Amino acid sequence: IMLMFTPPVGIEESHSLGEERSPQSVIGLYFCFLRCYVDDNVSKVAWLNRSNIIFAREDKWSLDPRVDLVTKGQLEYSLRIQKVDVYDEGPYTCSVQSQQQPKTSQVHLIVQVPPRIYNISSDITVNEGSNVTLRCLASGRPEPMVNWRHLTPLGQGFTEELDGDEYLEISGVTREQAGRYECKASSDGLAPDVKYVNVVVNYPPQIMESMNAEIEVGRTGVLQCDALAVPKPDFEWYRDDKRLYSTQGIHIQNYGTHSVLTVANVTEDHYGNYTCVATNKLGINNASLFLFSKSCVISKNNSANRMSFCLNRVHKAKYF
Structure with a gap:
């Protein structure tokens, strides 16, 4: 008598078994063959799972439709299990009664189930x-x-x-x-x-970069304010506590995490302190940016961050 274990589809090599073999693994949802070969002198033969008879000769005792008998020729007496699941795990025994003495061969089937994440x-x-x-x-x-x-x-x-x-x-x-x-x-x-x-x-918003702009009269001046925040921030621009909007000569554009204020044709009236304010539902942050010319001086020597502009033009002197 010889019992053979045939692995699931995808594994080509089969394993010959003697009287008793170490546990064999099979992946769930496949099928497997447990092969048993007998000689001509056998009078009785049966397949058992633990102490439960599955087949006695060709009489099926099991009610499981997934289990059937494979008999190719007179010497083969093999068990096939389709759609293997964890409940099929355990010892299987091919038992033979011959004229000489009873013989058995056993294999322990281990069913492996691939990992599955079912709750995330x-x-x-x-x-x-x-x-x-x-x-x-x-x-x-x-x-x-x-x-x-x-x-x-x-x-x-x-x-x-x-x-x-x-x-x-x-x-x-x-x-x-x-x-x-x-x-x-x-x-x-x-x-x-x-x-x-x-x-x-x-x-909340965190203003990453804000740069002053040195622009001469008649040129285009650009002030840019960059802020990181989630959700993305809303931007507002102020000058002398007065909110600025896109009007003639001034254009404001917001691009997600940064805002740009453009002065198309800079005059001396445009020089001064501009405030960029970034807000979202978690908070607010602001930064001061200065639009000035080479003839202007920026002074930050006191806590008020006072700034005087165009000292050579007295009528344009301003304090912030």
């Missing part, structure tokens, strides 16, 4: 400083290992491996921790399952 957090938006918990629950046999990675935003080209298993805890989340998070469930020898969670971190 939805995309989330939080305010900077909040505590965040990301969830990633996975099933499989053997039990899969769950790992997290932070896929750095803005295409910076590197990732960060994170400590955590099914639950990733982030205390006091920062804007740098925003972006895409990858959850990967893996088991040795099986295809992993991967899913993603996007984390958006809201924070």
Whole structure:
């Protein structure tokens, strides 16, 4: 008597078994053959799962429609299990009664199930400083290992491996921790399952760059104000506490994270202090920008940031 285990589709090599073999693995949702070969002197033969008879000769005792008998020629007495699942796991015995003595051969079938992530957090938006918990629950046999990675935003080209298993805890989340998070469930020898969670971190405007503009009369003057914020900021421009709008000679354009104020034909009346204000639902920030000429002097020697313009033109002297 010889019992053979035929692995699932995709694995070509079969394993010959003696009287008793070490456990054999099969991936769920495939089929497997448990092959048994007998000689001409056999009077009785049966397949058993634990102590339950599956087949006695060609009589099927099992009610499971996925199980059938394969008998190619008089010497083969093999068991086929289709759509293998975890409930098929366990010992299988080919039992033979010959004229000499009973013989059995046994194999223990282990069913592996590829990892599957069945519960993962939805995309989330939080305010900077909040505590965040990301969830990633996975099933499989053997039990899969769950790992997290932070896929750095803005295409910076590197990732960060994170400590955590099914639950990733982030205390006091920062804007740098925003972006895409990858959850990967893996088991040795099986295809992993991967899913993603996007984390958006809201924070108030932070004006990054604002440059003064030195422009002569008659030229075009441009003041630009750049601010980082989530959600994107709204911009406003002021001069002498008076809000500015796009009017004749002045044009204001906003481009997401930066705003540009353009003076088409600069006159001496345009010289002075301009204030850029960036706001979103979390806060407000502002910066002062100066439009001046070479004949003007900027003085910041006191706390009031006083500025005097065009000292060689007394009638244009101004203080802020």
